[in-house]
Amino acid sequence: MIKGLSPALERILTAGNSAPSGENCQPWHFIVRQGTTVEVHLLPDRDQSAYSWGQRSSYLANGAAIENMTIAASKEGLMANVEYFPASRNKWHVANLAFESCQREPHPLAPWIKERVSNRKLYDVRPLSKAERNVLVAVGDERCAVVLVDDQVTLKRLARIGATNEEVMLGNRTLHNFFFTHVSWSKEEDNAKKVGFYIKTLELPPPAEKMFALLSYWPAMKILSKAGLNRVVAAQNASVNRTAAAMAGFLMTGTEPLDFVTAGRIIERFWLTATSLGLSCQPLTGMLFLALQISNDGMGPFTRREREMIAAQVQEASAIMDADDKHLGFIMRVGRAVPPTAKAGRFPLHEIVEIA
């Protein structure tokens, strides 16, 4: 219990805090005013990497948190009036959620908020039914359309594109360092850090888990990359990605912060819908966010070869998804799988909520 917070609002904020975020960085802070309004603030220091140019990845995560809170409110007999970017001079103040009483049925996705999870296991290749496809595609709207790709040839291409991130990341000192400083090697370390990847959530087979410790040492990885090990790991990941029943692409109308917040809401609704259908999801976004960094910020920590490879892969993925003048902002693999071995942790609510 947090002093000054109603149990209903505490449950709503818990739902917000369980949203997905890049590297589980949880880039949000909630300020409660007058017991009924929640200010959602983005924490830019949580992800300063090339995977979040202009904090776009974190804006998306904040959108997912907002979506969870609006859905969870329905269970409390409340509805949220959402005002985006209410303080014109503060770009980190993402939204105000003003809750008011209303007569409504709980949202059908509300029970699935605590069940949603990133599942990096092998999926069972059984295709989606027509009904499942229709329900999932219908989640998209005019600001963020959903495209599902499930023919085997195209799926294989997207599986490879999704895994190119590992090839680049393992061969690039800056990205390698960023990734491995975000790996927790034990549950104790994960509980202490509360952000990043707990090793068990990566679903590595036991021999690969041992090798991972060696790969985390850059001088070793540098030599092994020269010998092509980064490409071997990417090929292995591509074969895992290929077990998806479908790949979902999210096409956005722009790349401004608000575009990512609203896309984050759609992506979370899609993920909850998939969860309610008994389907698993894993985002495969590395290439997309690196391309955004490169096209907006020039060189970054990349060699020319890496820049060209990233641009070519994202161009191919955008063409597959028929993006045209839209921005392909997110890709997820979707399919049937056994539950993940472990779940990512979160900061406790009292560390992320302030009562004003």
Ligand SMILES: Cc1cc2nc3c(=O)[nH]c(=O)nc-3n(C[C@H](O)[C@H](O)[C@H](O)COP(=O)(O)O)c2cc1C
């Ligand atoms: C913007 C964004 C990008 C992400 N990119 C990836 C990705 O490329 N690969 C991946 O395995 N998970 C990715 N994720 C999932 C996060 O790692 C995951 O949400 C986080 O670790 C918390 O775990 P949970 O989703 O199980 O709650 C992404 C999530 C977000 C919001």
